[in-house]
Amino acid sequence: MKVGVYFDLRNPTQWRRDPSWLYGFTLEACREAERLGAPSVWFSEHHLFDDDYLSSPLTFAAAVAARTSTIRLGTAIVIAPLHNPAELAEQAATVDLISGGRLDLGVGAGYRVPEFELFGVPMAAKYKRTDDTVRELRRLWGPGGVRPGPVQDRLPIWLGYQGPQGAARAGRLGERLLSPDPSLWEPYRQGLAEAGLPESAGVMSGGFSAWATDDPEHDWPIFSEHLAYQLNSYRRHMVEGTGRPEPRPVDLAKVVNATDMAPLQSYAFGTPEFVAQRIREDTTGAPVDTVFLWASIGGMSEDMVMRNIENICNRLAPLLADD
Numbered sequence: 581m582k583v584g585v586y587f588d589l590r591n592p593t594q595w596r597r598d599p600s601w602l603y604g605f606t607l608e609a610c611r612e613a614e615r616l617g618a619p620s621v622w623f624s625e626h627h628l629f630d631d632d633y634l635s636s637p638l639t640f641a642a643a644v645a646a647r648t649s650t651i652r653l654g655t656a657i658v659i660a661p662l663h664n665p666a667e668l669a670e671q672a673a674t675v676d677l678i679s680g681g682r683l684d685l686g687v688g689a690g691y692r693v694p695e696f697e698l699f700g701v702p703m704a705a706k707y708k709r710t711d712d713t714v715r716e717l718r719r720l721w722g723p724g725g726v727r728p729g730p731v732q733d734r735l736p737i738w739l740g741y742q743g744p745q746g747a748a749r750a751g752r753l754g755e756r757l758l759s760p761d762p763s764l765w766e767p768y769r770q771g772l773a774e775a776g777l778p779e780s781a782g783v784m785s786g787g788f789s790a791w792a793t794d795d796p797e798h799d800w801p802i803f804s805e806h807l808a809y810q811l812n813s814y815r816r817h818m819v820e821g822t823g824r825p826e827p828r829p830v831d832l833a834k835v836v837n838a839t840d841m842a843p844l845q846s847y848a849f850g851t852p853e854f855v856a857q858r859i860r861e862d863t864t865g866a867p868v869d870t871v872f873l874w875a876s877i878g879g880m881s882e883d884m885v886m887r888n889i890e891n892i893c894n895r896l897a898p899l900l901a902d903d
Contacts, residue, residue, distance in 0.1 A: 581863070583897040584620035584872035585613050585889055586656065586787055589634040592809060595879035599632060603640075605882055609875060609889060610644045614651040616893035620684065622654040622787070622872050627662075627695045629817055631879070638671045645679035653679055656758060656787060656872070657688035657740040661709045662699045665716035666726065673721070673730040681731030686758045687713065688740030693821025707746065714739070714753055738785065742843065751775060751782065760786040761841050762866035785870035788862070790848035791877070791888070792855040792896045802884065803849065803877070804832055810878035811835065811844055852891060856899035871900075 587609070591602055610621050621644065623637035634640060641653040653675065658668065668687075676683040689706040690696065696703045714737055720726045721735060738758035739750035747764035750757045751771020757764060765784065772782050791807075793799045808830060815827040830844075838846040841862055848858040859871055873892055876885045 581859070581868060581900045581903040582619040582870040583892055583900055584622055584652075584654070584870055585610075585618055585875040585892055586622045586624070586872045587634070587875055588624045588626075589632070589640075590629070590810070590813075590876070590879055591632040592813075592879040593631070594809075595881075597879075603643075606640075607643060607647055609882075609885060610651070611647055612886060613875070613889050613893065614648045616890060617897070618651060618889070618893050620652040620654050620870060620872065622656040622684075622686070624656055625659050626692070626817075627698055628692075629813070631813060638675055641683065642675045642678050645675055645682065648679075650682075652682045652684055654684035654738070654872075655686045656738075657686040659690035659695065660687040660713040661690060661701055661703075661706045662695065663713075665713045666720060668713065669717050669720040669726045672717070672735065673726060673728060676730035676732060676735055677728060679731075683730070683732070684736045684738060685717075686738035686740050688758070692817060697821065707749070710739075711749055711753060714755060747771065748774075751777070754781065756783045756785070758784075758786050760784060760788060760863045760866065760868045760871050762863055762868075763841075765866040779867075782867050784866050784868045786868075786872070788848075788859055788871040788873055789846060790855045790858065790873055792850070792852040792873075792891050793888075794851065794891070794895070796850050800849070802880075804836075806878040806880050807836075807847060807849075808832055811847075813878070814844055852895040852899060856896055859900060860903060 587606055613621055623640050625637045626633040627635050637655045672685050689710045721729050738756045740758040741747055741750055742759055744767040747768040748771035751768045752775050754775050754777055757768050769779055811830045836847050836849050840846045848855050875889050
């Protein structure tokens, strides 16, 4: 199993830095991840977050592509219904060309009302539109489609679906599933079978909520402050525009090292050996190729980010290399 790193470029008020500096630092962090042997780096998309969450993952991936030579570049995810398929096909092809064929395009349906309102796009049928975008991307990257096309003959598309129905649709589309949750393997496998594809065509990868450190007791006071911020931020932004009340602040005692794999419900924290064991336990039974961990959580200092990347690459990844 491979272990990558994940960036969202959050810039919270209480730890705010000059945005231009933060983008430049993150580019250097990606170069360091490559130097340390990380197989992949991933970027996410959100809009109108009050901490300046990354809004253009493919644009940022292009900048990383120009500064690296081996590391794969993934999006986790691009919100497909917000983008015209032709525009998305051309942007992805550009990143693939700049990188020499290193792009992994993860797409998903999105969930935030303000984002759909910003783009003037209805939320209705967002899953169908995401599936349709995937089909259109395959067509546009084929004969008679956009030019120039991508370097890779079949540029990897990952479906960021977290439920069984979405996993089955990913299988029927013949694409990869951007989740490491083993409970989704069976519906994903069934979807592949419906498409006439063998089990061996199924590949899963995804984010894993974990922080590995050689000194958990020392890191906990700082780590917990940033983790609480990040989880509460997600919970607060999730309900914006829905009319639902803002959730109560997260209770870290119920989240840290809990066994629930649902998003925002569990976060593994401990030594590299402990985190590696949790990753093994929580992905057993599924064809998981890669897990990726946050490089930075809620505006962490550059020193802590770089130390985390080093721990992921030098301490955690070797423990999972033979899995």
